[in-house]
Amino acid sequence: MRAMQIIEFGKPLELREYPTPEPKGKEVLVRVTACGVCHSDLHLWSGEFDLGEGEVLRLKDRGMKLPFTMGHEPLGTVEVLGPDADGVEVGKSYIVYPWIGCGECGVCQRGDELLCLNPQVIGTRVDGGYADYVIVPDAKYLIDYTGVSENLACTYACSGLTAYSALRKVGELTEDDYVMTIGAGGVGLSAVHFANAVTPAKIITADIDGTKRASARQVGAYETVDNSEADAVQKVLEMTGGGAAATIDFVGRPETSRFGIDCLRKGGRQVQVGLYGEKAGIPLPFFPLKMISMIGSYVGSLEEMHELMELVKQGKVPPIPVEARPLEAVNSALDDLTAGHILGRVVVKP
């Protein structure tokens, strides 16, 4: 089988040939027919996260070994079942839920696989979908997507799920409350799209780009704000009558997280989602004085994936634009993502 692999961090991926793996035990061999190219691949590809002020998180120090096949949004046809695998049909196509734990530790046994300290995530920890085949450790990670096109369906395993799980974390709100989303790029915009299926609160969207604010309005934002303006915080406090009940930072830069915190009402909650990087300067007295909290959200659980697909099948999640390219063109997709030239999602087709 072919795989487009990281041979050296930051260098173009290279096509390599390997024997097609054979599924053992409960494993399932899936022939990949579509795989989304995600912004977070840029971090894996470079091998590092910028933690700010010269501090860098290096993935090779975290056990990442090369060559490696990225691709954590695979979708494809079940080709071979391991001797103990069941629950899926050979020849049928499924989304692969990639956020898999070791399956053996206490948190995995409890069903909190996302919290596993020994994650086995397809495309970030074990070889992923920029290849002809992936091995899925258990049929329970294969998700039906009847009624949705495969190029769109594969994107739900990461960008759709990330938006959904972040929205779930705003807490119990009412239609009199406000949630402010910061950043109306891919994931942030899809969150605005289907927010009303998850929370009754009114959505305010902040972005420094007027085109993106206009898109947010089109897909249902109640109000938008340009967070580069000097009086942006004041505007949000006025719009909301004292602050948003929750803010979701889909960017993850120092200025966006500070902006979100400044726009919270007393008792409010900020959900950090974006992985842009660097360090935030947030005044610590705000936390006790305003009794606010800040929580992180990373992708979503298998249970949330099933909930999201229910909304998708009910037509409550409008499609994002997707563009298909051949597997060998994954380097062009990574370059375009780096340059910020992608609207929606690029999907590679092995």
Ligand SMILES: [Zn+2]
């Ligand atoms: Zn992703």
Ligand SMILES: [Zn+2]
């Ligand atoms: Zn585990």
